[in-house]
Amino acid sequence: MSRKRTRFSKSGLKLKM
Numbered sequence: 001m002s003r004k005r006t007r008f009s010k011s012g013l014k015l016k017m
Helices: 002-016
Strands: none
Touching: none
16 A cells, blocks of 8 residues: 555545545
8 A cells, every 4th residue: 555655645635535
């Protein structure tokens, strides 16, 4: 899960929400 978090960073968090 650590590798996916680095790829998503802050941009991924907005897409997931």
